[in-house]
Amino acid sequence: MKNIFLVGMPSSGKSTLGKRLARHLAYRFVDTDKLIIRKEGGRSINDIFQTDGEAYFREVESWVLHTIKPGSRLVVATGGGMPCFHNNMAYIKETGFSIFLDVAPEQLLDRMLRHNLDDRPLFNRQDPTLLENLRQKYTDRRFFYTQADLIIPGETAVEELSKQIEMYL
Numbered sequence: 001m002k003n004i005f006l007v008g009m010p011s012s013g014k015s016t017l018g019k020r021l022a023r024h025l026a027y028r029f030v031d032t033d034k035l036i037i038r039k040e041g042g043r044s045i046n047d048i049f050q051t052d053g054e055a056y057f058r059e060v061e062s063w064v065l066h067t068i069k070p071g072s073r074l075v076v077a078t079g080g081g082m083p084c085f086h087n088n089m090a091y092i093k094e095t096g097f098s099i100f101l102d103v104a105p106e107q108l109l110d111r112m113l114r115h116n117l118d119d120r121p122l123f124n125r126q127d128p129t130l131l132e133n134l135r136q137k138y139t140d141r142r143f144f145y146t147q148a149d150l151i152i153p154g155e156t157a158v159e160e161l162s163k164q165i166e167m168y169l
């Protein structure tokens with residue numbers, strides 16, 4: 001039973017869909033940001049970025065990814081940047097089935113402004129250039145995200161997704 005990795009931009013719905021998919025398949029669910037926070041003794045993602053910098057965060061992020069045991073019936077919601085650093089996307093592809101949740105920057109912006117989630121150091125809701133930032137990151141990161149085994153639109157229902165992936169698991 002391959003682990004399933006959800007990749008994509010922040011706010012694309014990895015954590016939300018990941019939990020639903022895990023329930024549907026009777027898999028366990030993990031969120032790599034939560035694993036990082038636990039490893040760092042409960043510090044927030046913002047605190048890690050501010051105190052130790054992004055490079056340190058990316059080290060821990062990659063370390064955490066490598067602690068995920070292959071074949072353990074897990075749905076893994078990754079952090080938005082994870083596939084784009086170190087050799088993470090290669091490791092994800094080697095050890096699991098990967099799904100890119102493809103959501104356009106305009107829709108990501110809409111979700112970010114609608115929902116009050118402030119633990120995203122790279123995407124500030126008060127920033128007037130947030131849309132530009134999302135567009136730039138989306139363009140830069142697509143190279144990595146599109147290496148996923150499957151690409152789906154963000155609003156895909158869990159029943160439909162389960163049907164699409166059952167033959168790969």
Ligand SMILES: Nc1ncnc2c1ncn2[C@@H]1O[C@H](COP(=O)(O)OP(=O)(O)O)[C@@H](O)[C@H]1O
Nearest residue numbers: 009010011012013014015016017111115154155
């Ligand atoms: N398919 C969807 N349609 C509309 N809103 C969504 C959808 N999926 C997630 N959201 C909302 O967008 C926000 C970010 O979702 P989340 O699952 O945390 O994204 P990610 O883990 O990719 O950053 C949440 O507030 C969630 O309720």
Ligand SMILES: O=C(O)C1=C[C@@H](OP(=O)(O)O)[C@@H](O)[C@H](O)C1
Nearest residue numbers: 009010011045079080081120121
């Ligand atoms: O896009 C990024 O580089 C990041 C996305 C976040 O995860 P989500 O995609 O779950 O928001 C989190 O890992 C960190 O703030 C960095």
Ligand SMILES: [Mg+2]
Nearest residue numbers: 014015031077
């Ligand atoms: Mg998340």
